Amino acid sequence: METVTINHTGYHIKRGKIRGITPLTAMEKMFEIELPGGDALDHDPGQFVEVSLFGVGEAPISICSSPTRRDNFELTVRAAGRLTEALHQLQVGDEVGIRGPFGVGFPIVPLEGNDILLIAGGLGIAPLRSLINFVIDNRRDFGKVDILLGCRDPQSMLFCEELAYWEERIDINFCCSVDRAAPDWAGNIGVITSLIPGVTLDPLKTFSVVCGPPVMYRFVVDELLQKGIPEKQIYLSLERHMKCGLGKCGHCQIHDVYCCQDGPVFSYDVVKQIKGAI
Amino acid sequence: MNQTLLPKTRLDDFIRFLSARQKVIAPVSLGNNQYKFDEVSSLDEISLHYIPTILPPKKYYMPQHETLLKYDVSKGQEMEAVVEVEELVLFGVHTCDLAGIQCLNMVFSDRPKDLHYLIRKNYLTLIGLECNDYCDSYANCAMLRNHLPKGGHDLFFTELADCYYVHVNTHRGDELVEKSGLFDEMNTQAEGELAELRTRKKERFKSEVAIRYQDIPRLFDETFESPVWEDVGNRCLACGNCTNVCPTCYCFDVMDEPDLDLTKGRRIRVWDSCQHEVFAKVAGGESFREERKDRKRHRFNRKFKYPVDRYRRIFCTGCGRCSRTCMAKIDLKETINALMEERE
Numbered sequence A: 001m002e003t004v005t006i007n008h009t010g011y012h013i014k015r016g017k018i019r020g021i022t023p024l025t026a027m028e029k030m031f032e033i034e035l036p037g038g039d040a041l042d043h044d045p046g047q048f049v050e051v052s053l054f055g056v057g058e059a060p061i062s063i064c065s066s067p068t069r070r071d072n073f074e075l076t077v078r079a080a081g082r083l084t085e086a087l088h089q090l091q092v093g094d095e096v097g098i099r100g101p102f103g104v105g106f107p108i109v110p111l112e113g114n115d116i117l118l119i120a121g122g123l124g125i126a127p128l129r130s131l132i133n134f135v136i137d138n139r140r141d142f143g144k145v146d147i148l149l150g151c152r153d154p155q156s157m158l159f160c161e162e163l164a165y166w167e168e169r170i171d172i173n174f175c176c177s178v179d180r181a182a183p184d185w186a187g188n189i190g191v192i193t194s195l196i197p198g199v200t201l202d203p204l205k206t207f208s209v210v211c212g213p214p215v216m217y218r219f220v221v222d223e224l225l226q227k228g229i230p231e232k233q234i235y236l237s238l239e240r241h242m243k244c245g246l247g248k249c250g251h252c253q254i255h256d257v258y259c260c261q262d263g264p265v266f267s268y269d270v271v272k273q274i275k276g277a278i
Numbered sequence B: 001m002n003q004t005l006l007p008k009t010r011l012d013d014f015i016r017f018l019s020a021r022q023k024v025i026a027p028v029s030l031g032n033n034q035y036k037f038d039e040v041s042s043l044d045e046i047s048l049h050y051i052p053t054i055l056p057p058k059k060y061y062m063p064q065h066e067t068l069l070k071y072d073v074s075k076g077q078e079m080e081a082v083v084e085v086e087e088l089v090l091f092g093v094h095t096c097d098l099a100g101i102q103c104l105n106m107v108f109s110d111r112p113k114d115l116h117y118l119i120r121k122n123y124l125t126l127i128g129l130e131c132n133d134y135c136d137s138y139a140n141c142a143m144l145r146n147h148l149p150k151g152g153h154d155l156f157f158t159e160l161a162d163c164y165y166v167h168v169n170t171h172r173g174d175e176l177v178e179k180s181g182l183f184d185e186m187n188t189q190a191e192g193e194l195a196e197l198r199t200r201k202k203e204r205f206k207s208e209v210a211i212r213y214q215d216i217p218r219l220f221d222e223t224f225e226s227p228v229w230e231d232v233g234n235r236c237l238a239c240g241n242c243t244n245v246c247p248t249c250y251c252f253d254v255m256d257e258p259d260l261d262l263t264k265g266r267r268i269r270v271w272d273s274c275q276h277e278v279f280a281k282v283a284g285g286e287s288f289r290e291e292r293k294d295r296k297r298h299r300f301n302r303k304f305k306y307p308v309d310r311y312r313r314i315f316c317t318g319c320g321r322c323s324r325t326c327m328a329k330i331d332l333k334e335t336i337n338a339l340m341e342e343r344e
């Protein structure tokens, strides 16, 4: 057996340097990563990268920063297993391997000029933050912007300072709710779907982007359809087990669709055709 | 395409000629009517009349365990991408397995290309061998029209009474014919014998299931919710044998294999199976295709429906390995027949 070296393969990693680590909650940390030579990652909001540590493994992680904020990019990582826990042990200056960006992100072109309703549940706010900051940086290109956020409890809320800033802005309607909270909590209590009826919108002119745990989609989509938003104007980001990111390994496959390449973002009229997708 | 003849008496010389140049892989007997592809150096080691080997030749195209990257973490995340290659001649590959390799070629050359596969494949020489009769009752190659050669080989051998009729399909194949100096010119008698054999095969090989090739994908579309899947799922043991032995199953896992010093190691790819429950599990514990019936249906659809949409080709080769190996006796032809009955 002979070993041939190749310098171009889908499994090649770029050496990313950790430039900043921000603890967000007990479970999540945000990492700022610089690519060699300060190269931009060149991603769309909603795309993901494969993050790796040799000897530990690889995992798909959404890019949570907007491509409008140049230079470095950011990832929010929840300690959920082997690789993600190892990432939480790293220090500023350490390296991680980066492959990607992969997949089809949130649609920017159809959103422009229209009203947008962004709905995040739990960790779903991480990928959506990329889109939110993109919209903020190009604010006049979009119509009315509503953001709804649902969390388990106030302690698990991510990006608290940014949330406060979004809430303050006059050109964004931000609303958040927690499933449960201590009696001193001044905000809303209830599941995310309870926030939807309160939004005033022009359904035919509204595009909605939803990102959250798999269980959330059914209920949220039902509410959005009730509001009269057309199926084609509702976008969901689907989470599937992923290994290669290249449409080969089969892990992310739902019927004939490869989430890693064809998604992870799909419009509801497409998702509806894929039996059992949500 | 050129035709030439190899007298049977010179086949051993040809195998020895090949093995003097590089490793030769051919079907060898394991006893009990079981066979495997393994290294040989002369004809007496080869089983020319064999039923499909336990593992298909995909193991040479996509090894069960393959290094993608070599890494070194002593100075950060350093790596080098590699392909493990070896010059091999695969001799005696049946048409079903040639079809399997054609399927894998499509998958790995589809963008984004898989260079590990594509580079390795060019180190391999393929010599096909025609089945003059059915191997056993598990096979369903005629249904998929894979009982006749349809390319994908460098040379293709058909056994006649005293000689092999050899189709020379590529320059690489021609070189072997020329350099060995063992082949004779084609003659009309051999032409006649081949034509006769093909006519006989036409009589013998009839679609094993009463369905036309072009109607197969629709059958799977229309029976997605069929109770047949319930029954198949109840019997399935989720062992993953069917995916291991399938010539067109290529799902894999990627993992790291550190050396003892933990600074160096390899990122490897290993065969995986969509029949295992953890295959599609995500963080948070949610499992898509939680039940065996979901996974079994997924596998059948990945042969008969999804690849037709993506690659315009059915990915079942008709080799019968999945039925032959299944511990729960889930039979591919029976399953398709049950789906057809169900639909009526």
Ligand SMILES: Cc1cc2nc3c(=O)[nH]c(=O)nc-3n(C[C@H](O)[C@H](O)[C@H](O)COP(=O)(O)OP(=O)(O)OC[C@H]3O[C@@H](n4cnc5c(N)ncnc54)[C@H](O)[C@@H]3O)c2cc1C
Residues within 6 Å of the ligand: A048, A057, A058, A059, A060, A061, A062, A063, A076, A077, A078, A079, A080, A081, A082, A083, A084, A085, A123, A126, A127, A238, A239, A240, A241, A242, A243, A264, B281, B282, B283, B284, B285
């Ligand atoms: C498109 C996409 C975007 C994601 N974005 C983020 C993000 O921004 N932040 C974040 O913290 N997490 C994100 N995840 C989830 C993250 O990939 C998993 O938490 C991670 O793979 C777990 O790896 P591990 O080695 O730490 O855990 P493991 O020890 O491997 O396993 C822990 C659990 O995670 C599941 N799992 C393992 N590998 C994967 C995988 N490749 N894909 C999905 N689930 C897996 C296992 O089945 C198990 O239930 C995303 C997943 C996808 C598919």
Ligand code: FES
Residues within 6 Å of the ligand: A241, A242, A243, A244, A245, A246, A247, A248, A249, A250, A251, A252, A253, A258, A259, A260, A261
């Ligand atoms: S992650 Fe491998 S096919 Fe999508």
